[in-house]
Amino acid sequence: MRTHFDVLIIGGSYAGLSAAMVLGRSLRHTLIIDGGDPCNKRTPHAHNFITQDGDPPLEIAARAREQVLAYAHVSRIEDQATELRGADGAFTVSTAAGTSYTARKVVFATGLHDGLxxxxxxxxxxxxxxxxxxxxxxxxxxxxxxxxxxxxxxxxxxxxxxxxxxxxxxxxxxxxxxxxxxxxxxxxxxxxxxxxxxxxxxxxxxxxxxxxxxxxxxxxxxxxHPHLSQKCPLPEAIGCTLNEDGFLQVDDYGLTTVPGIYAAGDCTTMLRSVAYATGSGNKVGAMVNAGLLL
Ligand SMILES: Cc1cc2nc3c(=O)[nH]c(=O)nc-3n(C[C@H](O)[C@H](O)[C@H](O)COP(=O)(O)OP(=O)(O)OC[C@H]3O[C@@H](n4cnc5c(N)ncnc54)[C@H](O)[C@@H]3O)c2cc1C
CATH class of the missing domain: 3.50.50.60 (FAD/NAD(P)-binding domain)
Incomplete structure (x- = not known):
């Protein structure tokens, strides 16, 4: 398997998969690193998501994975990203399994932790x-x-x-x-x-x-109301700013405060829904592709 990619997506649930679909359709070599721990995994039925209203959330995610991985430029590994270093154009991520991957751009789609x-x-x-x-x-x-x-x-x-x-x-x-x-x-x-x-x-x-x-x-x-916090410490560790509510600060294009690093889904907003996560991933995928053209 290759170890250098155009884009690394950390977090492969609804937001990450949605970004990956756009990038795969844009012929961008994309690696999804996913810990396999979406926040809604205990919920029997996901509602309020048109075309799949009431379906089990893990089934929605499984169908999404199948469709996204059908694109030849997209790969996925089940692993935990443990360190991110580098700068725009040359990032390196290390994983719990002991592997390193490099990429020009990074997307965080890492979700939130629910403190009960x-x-x-x-x-x-x-x-x-x-x-x-x-x-x-x-x-x-x-x-x-x-x-x-x-x-x-x-x-x-x-x-x-x-x-x-x-x-x-x-x-x-x-x-x-x-x-x-x-x-x-x-x-x-x-x-x-x-x-x-x-x-x-x-x-x-x-x-x-x-x-x-x-x-x-x-x-x-x-x-x-659970106490919400970032599920993944890596964005803060590399310098991404959190806003006063604890979400990753992003501009209208999903770009964080660190050049070359984008974010999508729950980690950026209190508006938590599968539809929003999917929509923001879709936008960020296009913005990352545009960034790669510059
Ligand atoms: C209990 C509950 C029920 C819900 N029910 C609904 C519903 O019925 N309808 C609806 O529209 N919305 C619902 N939501 C909201 C919806 O689930 C979220 O908005 C959506 O899952 C957000 O998608 P996401 O991709 O941003 O994050 P998540 O789905 O949380 O996925 C984040 C992914 O990132 C991975 N990750 C994190 N850190 C790392 C790392 N360092 N390395 C590798 N991977 C990492 C995690 O393992 C996980 O797979 C519910 C939420 C909860 C908590």
Whole structure:
């Protein structure tokens, strides 16, 4: 296998594969290095992605891989990129398997890490009945008894957003509320400030939120906001700037603050969706190809 490429794409999920398709169709020798750990891997069904609405996310990714790797100029390895050095026109990446590859341009499509609260049951339910996004999963739980675990300035907006999908919404603050409780309760949303002891579930199907005082609140789904951080430390290590929200700073062309290094998908934005990741990868693929012409 060759070790020098036009483009290295680190992260081979929706954003990385989408960029690779554009580059393969542009006859650019492209290597995808993918750790195989997409953020939605625990979710049984991905929604809100036209043509594949409701399909298992890993099946969507597998079909994408098949189509992208049909292009002769694109290769993929399952490995972890551990170091990136060099500069525009001459980058070198090392991997956990002990191999090095060189390329003229680099794309980070490395996604985000979801930091979950340390509450028993959350991890088992994550992506299935403990969810983060009303657009991805809210319709499936419309009109169901639903919880929201949140205690910050976003409470008024989030209770309205989820309250649009169900009248049976309970807000859990897991400690003393930091907002105007009366305002939220006036809209028919129950507010419970007692600490959460655990989630009762059956193989990831949420049954109830159990509070420290012994109360069990029966629920079908619980929304929460994970603590987001970059999944991959390499962009920061080579000097890419993160914006104040912790996403990779990119310009309108997907170029980071380091010449020759582009980024696409979740690692660049709070607008997390398969459609957005795919769209931004598509754009970045074209911009990298344009950059290679200069
Ligand atoms: C639980 C959950 C459910 C979701 N449900 C939906 C849904 O129903 N519909 C929807 O539209 N969106 C959904 N999303 C959002 C959607 O999954 C993301 O927006 C999308 O996966 C982002 O794609 P990405 O390619 O940017 O990153 P990811 O899909 O997270 O992939 C990043 C890839 O980079 C790889 N990587 C990272 N670092 C390295 C490294 N150093 N070396 C090699 N590889 C590396 C990882 O292994 C991974 O394969 C959901 C998200 C979550 C967390």
């Amino acid at each position: 609260p340390d509450i028993p049951g959350v991890l088992e339910c994550w992506g299935k009945t403990v969810i983060h996004c009303p657009y991805c999963h809210g319709y499936e739980y419309r009109s169901e008894p639903t919880g929201l675990l949140l205690n910050n300035d976003h409470v008024p907006f989030m209770t309205r957003l989820i309250g649009n999908l169900t009248d049976e919404l309970t807000l859990f603050t897991n400690g003393p509320a930091t907002f105007d409780v009366a305002e939220i309760e006036a809209r028919g949303v129950g507010v419970l400030q007692e600490p959460i002891r655990e989630l009762e579930h059956d193989g990831g199907d949420l049954r109830a939120v159990c509070l420290a005082d012994g109360t069990a609140v029966p629920l079908t789904a619980l929304y929460l």
